[in-house]
Amino acid sequence: xxxxxxxxxxxxxxxxxxxxxxxxxxxxxxxxxxxxxxxxxxxxxxxxxxxxxxxxxxxxxxxxxxxxxxxxxxxxxxxxxxxxxxxxxxxxxxxxxxxxxxxxxxxxxxxxxxxxxxxxxxxxxxxxxxxxxxxxxxxxxxxxxxxxxxxxxxxxxxxxxxxxxxxxxxxxxxxxxxxxxxxxxxxxxxxxxxxxxxxxxxxxxxxxxxxxxxxxxxxxxxxxxxxxxxxxxxxxxxxxxxxxxxxxxxxxxxxxxxxxxxxxxxxxxxxxxxxxxxxxxxxxxxxxxxxxxxxxxxxxxxxxxxxxxxxxxxxxxxxxxxxxxxxxxxxxxxxxxxxxxxxxxxxxxxxxxxxxxxxxxxxxxxxxxxxxxxxxxxxxxxxxxxxxxxxxxxxxxxxxxxxxxx
Numbered sequence: 001x002x003x004x005x006x007x008x009x010x011x012x013x014x015x016x017x018x019x020x021x022x023x024x025x026x027x028x029x030x031x032x033x034x035x036x037x038x039x040x041x042x043x044x045x046x047x048x049x050x051x052x053x054x055x056x057x058x059x060x061x062x063x064x065x066x067x068x069x070x071x072x073x074x075x076x077x078x079x080x081x082x083x084x085x086x087x088x089x090x091x092x093x094x095x096x097x098x099x100x101x102x103x104x105x106x107x108x109x110x111x112x113x114x115x116x117x118x119x120x121x122x123x124x125x126x127x128x129x130x131x132x133x134x135x136x137x138x139x140x141x142x143x144x145x146x147x148x149x150x151x152x153x154x155x156x157x158x159x160x161x162x163x164x165x166x167x168x169x170x171x172x173x174x175x176x177x178x179x180x181x182x183x184x185x186x187x188x189x190x191x192x193x194x195x196x197x198x199x200x201x202x203x204x205x206x207x208x209x210x211x212x213x214x215x216x217x218x219x220x221x222x223x224x225x226x227x228x229x230x231x232x233x234x235x236x237x238x239x240x241x242x243x244x245x246x247x248x249x250x251x252x253x254x255x256x257x258x259x260x261x262x263x264x265x266x267x268x269x270x271x272x273x274x275x276x277x278x279x280x281x282x283x284x285x286x287x288x289x290x291x292x293x294x295x296x297x298x299x300x301x302x303x304x305x306x307x308x309x310x311x312x313x314x315x316x317x318x319x320x321x322x323x324x325x326x327x328x329x330x331x332x333x334x335x336x337x338x339x340x341x342x343x344x345x346x347x348x349x350x351x352x353x354x355x356x357x358x359x360x361x362x363x364x365x366x367x368x369x370x371x372x373x374x375x376x377x378x379x380x381x382x383x384x385x386x387x388x389x390x391x392x393x394x395x396x397x398x399x400x401x402x403x404x405x406x
Contacts, residue, residue, distance in 0.1 A: 004155035004367050006030040007148045009134045009169065012042025013349055014340040015160030016119060017075065017356030019126030025364040032128045032160075033151070040128050041119025042161070043314070044349060046111070049257075051208055051308050056257050057114040058206045058241050060312060063219065063259070064088050064108045065349040067399065068392035071357055072350045076109060080401050084121035086112050087401055090218030090244055097224040099298055101217055106393045114245055118349070139174035139335050146336065156363050157337045160356070162197060163316035175335045177376040181323065182339070188268040190320045195378050197343055201267035202236070202317040202387070205289040208255040208308040215297055218243045221386050225296050235292045236387035237261040255307055260289050261388055267317065274313040282311050318389050319343035321380040322351075328358035333366050333373040347383050348390040 006022060008015045011034025019032045034040040043061035050056075067073050079085035088110045093103040111117030129151075137157060138147045146157040159166055163184055170179040183196045190198055219239040227233055241257040262270075262285075272281050286309050294301040323330070323344045330339035338359040342351035365372050384390060 003027050003029055005153070006156045006158065006363060007146065007151070007154040008032045008158040008160050009137070009148075010034070010042070010160030010341075011036060011040030011119075011123070011128055011130075012160060012341075013044050013119065013122070013352040014342065014356035015158065016040060016122040016126060016128075017353045018158055018160060018340055018360045020122055021357050021360035022363065023126055025360065027364060027367065030126060031151075032126055033132045033134050033148075034128055034130055035133050037131060039116060039119065040123050040130065041116060044115045044119050046114030046116035047206060047310075049206070049208075049308065049310070051255055056208065056241070056255070057116075057245050058257055058259055059110075059115045059239070059244070060204050060206055060259060061314060062115050062349055063237065063239055063388060064092070064110050064391075066106050066108060066391040066393050067350060067397050068394035069350055069354055070397065072353050073397050073399070075353055076399065079118060079121055080399075082121045084112055084117040085109050087399065088244065090240075091216065092219040093217070093221070095217070095220040095222050095225065095238075095296060097226070099225070099296070101220065106391065107399060108391075109399075110244060134169065137169060137173050139337070141174070144336065155336060155367075158359055158363070159337070159339045160341060162319075162341055162343055163199060175332065175337055178330070178332055178335070178337055178339065180378050181330060181376065184316075186268075186316070188264040190382055192382070195380055197380065198320045199316045200264035200318055200320055200387075201271050202264055202314045203262035203267055203270065203285050203289065204312045204314060205260040205286060206257070206308070206310045206312070207260065207290070207306045208257045209304065210307050211254045212242075212251070212256045213297070213299065215240070221388070222296050227292060227295050232263070233292050233296055234262050234266040234288060235260060235296055236263045238293065238296065258293075260293055262289060264317070264387055267313070271315065272313065274315040277311065277313060285311050318385070318387065319347045320383060322346065322383050324379045324381040325375040325377055327374040329355045329362065329374065330376065331359055331362035331366070331372070331374050332376060333362075333371040336366070338362060346390045346392060347385050348392065350392060351390065
């Protein structure tokens, strides 16, 4: 295959969009290396759970997305035409103190069969090497190429993930300025003077109830609600997956499936190894989130009798700051390496996609002899977002979907 070889480490939205865009620009020898055990997509994913012999879909990370960027609007149009994305017409908003519900006026989008549909559609546009762990990469200056683990040499490398793994991967890769940008700190409070990427941790509870709870909301950001002991609620978001994803005819006989997210403070206070959650901690977190769910919805805890529960800890859940380099990506033309991700723009699906597009354009221009590097300055600024991410809007971009995909 002619043309430069490109290795993209990370199969989330930014990596998939980067790979797809490179293909559009004529760079065909592109491989996305993804570690996902089930499918690519990173945090744009879903869990398919068998409950009483029927598969039910839970969105267990990204919950929905909005559109404010024209480039991203074109991607959403493509996803809608492919039957992968649709408008969420549910009752979604903010649940405030006194259980006052403020409904959102924004146009919201979801995957047709869960957020997994978004990643699945994008993955058809690029070569994905699934269930692949890239443990080491090295820039070889004599040949000006990247050695990527046991997969050979590549002309360009894109780091499309973050957290401890990206930090460790690039620590001895031969590009210290790039590694400096990938250093990470975890916590629930942003330290303004700490010029590192700062990520919070969030617990997720997937829970199904035998019958509908008959709540009047489909999704809500929880804000300012206190628990019975007078402390702030430990919940930041609740969503009814059944109302969100199933057709009315499929909802009649239950169960009703909900996603509940904790606050970042609760995530930090109860952080454990996310790949090996102790059973006692799982039981404790499940019960505490169910109690809090009852409090924010006005239900009685004793009336909540789940037929399914599962907790998951997102250790590197949402960026609390973003890189302040005036660009939507990072690209070092001297070393043929780029970085993309929502932490470079805005912590949301749009931010990830726009960053992936940007680094693809940089690589293409560089491959054509037009070097366009970005600043490698390690300067960060706070994000403008709620606990589970950002949801930017643009009134000028109102989407009219295809009727048969709604």
